[in-house]
Amino acid sequence: MTDEEIRICHFLWSQFFPKDVFILQDNRLSLAGVLYDYFRSDEGLQRFPILANGSPAMSKSGNIVSLSVQELTEHLPFDDVESILTTSPQEVIACYSLAISRLANTWTPYADPPLVIHVSVHSLSTITPFSDIKSSTVGQLVCIEGHVVRVTCGSPLMIQGGFKCAKCQQTNMVYFEDGIYDVPPQCKTKK
Ligand SMILES: [Zn+2]
Numbered sequence: 001m002t003d004e005e006i007r008i009c010h011f012l013w014s015q016f017f018p019k020d021v022f023i024l025q026d027n028r029l030s031l032a033g034v035l036y037d038y039f040r041s042d043e044g045l046q047r048f049p050i051l052a053n054g055s056p057a058m059s060k061s062g063n064i065v066s067l068s069v070q071e072l073t074e075h076l077p078f079d080d081v082e083s084i085l086t087t088s089p090q091e092v093i094a095c096y097s098l099a100i101s102r103l104a105n106t107w108t109p110y111a112d113p114p115l116v117i118h119v120s121v122h123s124l125s126t127i128t129p130f131s132d133i134k135s136s137t138v139g140q141l142v143c144i145e146g147h148v149v150r151v152t153c154g155s156p157l158m159i160q161g162g163f164k165c166a167k168c169q170q171t172n173m174v175y176f177e178d179g180i181y182d183v184p185p186q187c188k189t190k191k
Contacts, residue, residue: 001024001033005102006024008102008105008114009022009029009032009098009102010022011113011114012098012101012102012105012114012116013029013098014172014173014188015101015116015162015171015173016094016095016097016098016101016173017094018160018173018174018175019175028091028094028095028098029098031092031095032095032096032098032099032102033099034078035076035095035096035099035100036099036100036102036103038076038077039051039099039100039103040103040106043075044075047071047075048067048071048075050065051065051100051103053107054107057117058100058103058104058107058108058115058117059104059107059108059115060115061111061113061115061116061117062116062118063117063118064117064118064119064120065100065117065118065119065120066119066120066121066122067096067119067120067121067122068121068122068123069081069082069085069121069122069123069124069125070123070124070125071123072085072121073125082124082125085121085141086124086140086141086142087140089121089139089140089141090139093119093120093121096119096121097116097117097118097119100117100119101114101115101116101117104117113170113171121141123143124141124142124143126143127143127144127145128142128143128144130144130146157179158176158179158181159175159176159179160173160174160175160176161173161174161176161181162174163183163184165187165189167187168187168189170187170189172184172187172188172189
């Protein structure tokens, strides 16, 4: 990676892995690198045109790109795409988000701060029956199917938040353990 690419990855890392120190040797950064190389390739862009240069989804920070797990499994050049997504969804989806945000910043190289694109996934190959949703599935990604018989307002669980520093205008991402809201005591930006 060039110095500029490292700078962008470092920024993106603080968005998607706010609790963890940025280390170039981190396996998650390697996975994001493999994903980035694939999505940037001619084949990747042909399979996933939503990621192409000029796609509206890639042009604005905060956008969400929704990807089909079945398509990822079919096209990505490695095995276990679905199993690693279902067993460690938070970490792996963050790797996808980092890769695709990096790609967005390749298309828009002078964005300041760099663009941040979030990934969501859908269409797992198997549907999990309700009776199989137990404590062992907590933290995993499952696909469920059923009839809606009653709807109430959901209460959102806030897992992370971005706080813009009034002084330097940089956004600090904060991870809320168990959804407990907490304002950062100070700006994390290096002076
Ligand atoms: Zn600041």
